[in-house]
Amino acid sequence: MKANTLLATILAYLVGTVSAQASNMRTPDPLDLSATPTSPFHPGPQHPPKTYTPNQSLAPLVSTLQPAVVNISVEQKVRQEMMPMTDFFSPFFGSQGPQSQMPQYRVKTGQGSGFLVSEDGYLLTNNHVVANADKVTVKLSDDREFEGIVVGTDSRIDIALVKIEAKSPFPYVAPGSSTEMKVGDWVVAIGNPFGLSHTVTAGIVSAKGRVIGAGPYDDFIQTDASINPGNSGGPLFNLEGEVIGINTAINAAGQGIGFAVPMDMVTPFLEDLKTTGEIARGWLGVSLQTLDEDLAAGLKLKVTSGVLLAEVHPGEPGEQAGLLSGDVISAIDGHPVSRAKDLIRHIGKSRTGTAVRLSLLRQGKSKTLNVKLGKRPAEKSLTRARIDSRSTSPGPGQSPLLKKLGLSVRGTQGGGVQITAVALNSLAAGKLRKNDRIIEVNGIRTPQVNALVNALHRRSKHIVMVISRDGRRLYIALPRP
Numbered sequence: 142m143k144a145n146t147l148l149a150t151i152l153a154y155l156v157g158t159v160s161a162q163a164s165n166m167r168t169p170d171p172l173d174l175s176a177t178p179t180s181p182f183h184p185g186p187q188h189p190p191k192t193y194t195p196n197q198s199l200a201p202l203v204s205t206l207q208p209a210v211v212n213i214s215v216e217q218k219v220r221q222e223m224m225p226m227t228d229f230f231s232p233f234f235g236s237q238g239p240q241s242q243m244p245q246y247r248v249k250t251g252q253g254s255g256f257l258v259s260e261d262g263y264l265l266t267n268n269h270v271v272a273n274a275d276k277v278t279v280k281l282s283d284d285r286e287f288e289g290i291v292v293g294t295d296s297r298i299d300i301a302l303v304k305i306e307a308k309s310p311f312p313y314v315a316p317g318s319s320t321e322m323k324v325g326d327w328v329v330a331i332g333n334p335f336g337l338s339h340t341v342t343a344g345i346v347s348a349k350g351r352v353i354g355a356g357p358y359d360d361f362i363q364t365d366a367s368i369n370p371g372n373s374g375g376p377l378f379n380l381e382g383e384v385i386g387i388n389t390a391i392n393a394a395g396q397g398i399g400f401a402v403p404m405d406m407v408t409p410f411l412e413d414l415k416t417t418g419e420i421a422r423g424w425l426g427v428s429l430q431t432l433d434e435d436l437a438a439g440l441k442l443k444v445t446s447g448v449l450l451a452e453v454h455p456g457e458p459g460e461q462a463g464l465l466s467g468d469v470i471s472a473i474d475g476h477p478v479s480r481a482k483d484l485i486r487h488i489g490k491s492r493t494g495t496a497v498r499l500s501l502l503r504q505g506k507s508k509t510l511n512v513k514l515g516k517r518p519a520e521k522s523l524t525r526a527r528i529d530s531r532s533t534s535p536g537p538g539q540s541p542l543l544k545k546l547g548l549s550v551r552g553t554q555g556g557g558v559q560i561t562a563v564a565l566n567s568l569a570a571g572k573l574r575k576n577d578r579i580i581e582v583n584g585i586r587t588p589q590v591n592a593l594v595n596a597l598h599r600r601s602k603h604i605v606m607v608i609s610r611d612g613r614r615l616y617i618a619l620p621r622p
Contacts, residue, residue, distance in 0.1 A: 184260055184310035188382055195380045199329060203341050206382055207282050208312040210375065212333040213253045213266055213289070213303075215274035218246050254332035254375030255279070255303065256384060260310035262287075263415065265407065266374030267389050268294045268301045279305050282339055293414030297356045297422075298402050299389050301374075302414040314376065317383025319362060319403035322346050330366040330388055330399075332375030342367040344397070352482065353390065353400060358489040359482075361400040362386045368399025377401045409492060423491035423514035425464075426457020428614055429481035432469055435618035439583075439603030440467070444502060446479040447471045451607075452614035462512040465503065466614070472500040488514065542597050545622035546604075550590060553578065557609065558593045572617050574610065581607035 187209050193201040253270030257263070264279065271277055277289035287305035294301040305311075322328075326346045334340050344366030352359040364377060368391050377386035386401030410420040430436070430449040437445045447469040453460045470478060474497055478484045491497060493516040501508050543550065547567020550558045557578040563569050579587055582596035583605055597604060604619040 184312055187312050187314050195327070199341075199343060199380075202329065202378075202380065202382055203331070206314060206329075206376075206378060207331060207339050207341075209257045209314045210282065210331045210339060211255045211257065211264060212280040212338055213255050213270055213374065214278040214280070215251045215253070215271055216276040216278075217249045217251075217273055218275050219249045220246055252333055252336055252371050253373045254371065254388070256331075256376040257311050257313040258316070258384075258411070259313050262305040262307060262311050263292070263411075264289075264303050264305065265387060266301050266303060267387065268296050268299045269389075270374045271301050271303065272296075277303060279303065280338075293418040293420075295410070295414070295420045297420075298358050298406055299356075300387060300402060300407055300414075302411070314378075315383050316404050316408045317379050317381065317385045319385045319405045322349070322362070322379065322385050324348060327380050328364055328366055328385070329378045329380070330364070330368060330372060330375060331378070332368075332372035332388060334367075334369035334371040336371060340372075347398070349403075351400060357485060358406065360403055360406060360486050361390070362403055364399050364401060365397040366399065367397070368401075372399075406490060409490065413492070421493035422517045423488045423493055423495055423497075424457070424517035425459045425488055425512065426454040426515065427459045427464060428452035428454075429484060430616055431480045431482075433618070435603060435620065436605065436616055439605035439618040440616075441505070442469060442502065443505070444469065444471065447502070448478055448481050448484050449616055451616050458512055458515040462510050464499075464501075464510065464512070467503070467616075468508075469502040470499055471502060474498050475500075493517075542622065543594070546597075546619060548573065550579070550593065552589050558587055558590055568619055568622060572619065573606075573608070576610075578609040579606050580609060580614075 187205050189202045189205045193205075195202065251270065251274075253266055255264045255266035255270075258265055271289075271291050272294070274291070277291060279287045279289040281287075285307075287307065289303040289305050292302045292304050324346050328344060328346055330342045330344075332340060344364050346362060347365050348363040349360075351361040351363045353361055362377065362385070364386075366377070368388050370391070372388045372391075375388045376384040377388055379385050385404050387404070387407065388399060388401045390400040392398040392400075410422070413420050428451040430451045432442070432445065432447045432449045434445050436442075436449060440449075448471075450459075450464060450466055450468045450470065453464045453466050470484060472478060473484060473487050476483075476487065478487070488497070491514055493514060496511055496513050499510050499512055501510065545568070547564035547569045548560055549562040550560050553559050557580050560573055560575055560577045560579065562575055563573050579593060581587060582593060583599060585592070585596040585599070587593040587596055602621060604621055606617045606619070608615050608617055
């Protein structure tokens with residue numbers, strides 16, 4: 142009898158507990174979009190519910206963010222390649238057949254993704270999604286469609302800003318810090334892969350700072366969250382619902398390898414895109430090389446890492462601030478730089494007019510310079526030092542030391558000595574190339590072959606050459622035979 146009473150008491154307690162939990166689960170959260178069925182979303186910044194915990198489910202996060210993610214369809218009118226039908230029609234219509242009277246066109250279509258970044262309808266996507274498009278259509282998660290206007294683009298990091306208009310404010314998502322993300326952090330991607338609207342995938346940050354050959358500011362986030370064609374331009378979120386990257390590239394040879402543009406490369410320049418249509422990115426006006434042990438020894442430097450200024454372009458911000466060829470930059474704004482890529486990325490995140498502090502080594506002495514950055518020119522108009530490459534008659538161009546280095550050379554009209562051949566497995570192989578032009582050796586100008594030979598025979602542990610290659614000035618260090 143007592144056992145039955147005890148059992149009944151336990152069952153009553155459990156039923157009451159479950160009912161209370163069910164009641165709690167039915168309590169609407171003011172930020173939970175599912176609790177407001179009369180509206181698919183609320184305008185303004187999108188944040189996950191306060192009760193959201195990612196270790197249980199990503200559903201509350203996803204339902205909150207999806208209204209700000211858009212599908213993008215583009216149309217481009219392209220000229221249709223026509224078959225040569227003139228010969229067939231010429232007996233009937235003369236030399237001008239009907240196919241050649243007027244060019245034919247077809248409409249080329251494409252798809253991508255994007256995400257709203259403000260309530261007045263600005264959204265980000267990839268430049269390659271909307272480039273050269275004649276019509277851009279933006280579709281929201283509630284199936285509303287808008288015509289998009291491309292406001293600004295930057296092909297260097299493959300981003301574009303698009304504008305849509307409506308009478309009511311749009312939902313949007315907030316940018317996060319890609320710099321603070323760590324390898325192993327969880328991320329969520331939402332996009333339009335293969336036309337499958339608002340597909341959600343999850344994964345981790347697989348790596349940071351990836352260089353994939355996309356441009357001067359390669360600094361991609363690598364993720365194993367599935368990124369497929371159509372995801373381009375879509376957001377990569379952290380678990381707080383902030384955008385930390387813009388999905389932009391996939392590795393066709395491997396699965397689970399996708400890349401995103403870090404949001405910290407984009408956020409500082411949104412106003413530039415809105416107001417001028419382009420990014421006013423910082424510019425030093427120098428040519429850079431990563432310092433290695435051979436160069437350091439040849440230049441008699443105590444340091445073996447840093448960024449060597451191979452050339453300082455006349456009239457550019459670097460020269461105006463007092464930078465000189467041969468300076469070695471060790472830090473920018475207190476951040477150490479060991480590779481040329483480090484310095485390029487830091488400058489690339491800075492806007493035109495920003496003042497940066499450079500720590501450098503000049504002739505063995507530490508020095509600090511403040512440089513006000515200029516505006517980086519378009520890639521096609523970048524100023525490069527050009528040296529006349531017309532050559533004279535070959536001449537002998539050989540000496541025992543040149544042979545030991547593996548070099549054949551000849552003089553040139555423009556001043557300097559041109560390399561005509563580099564022997565395989567020689568000391569110069571892999572460092573010097575055919576058609577390189579030697580301008581200096583160990584600080585001595587070498588306008589003719591004789592001057593080069595004399596400079597090479599001066600005693601020194603290393604041979605440091607200043608050369609011109611494809612219009613760029615470079616330092617090359619060779620061990621002395």
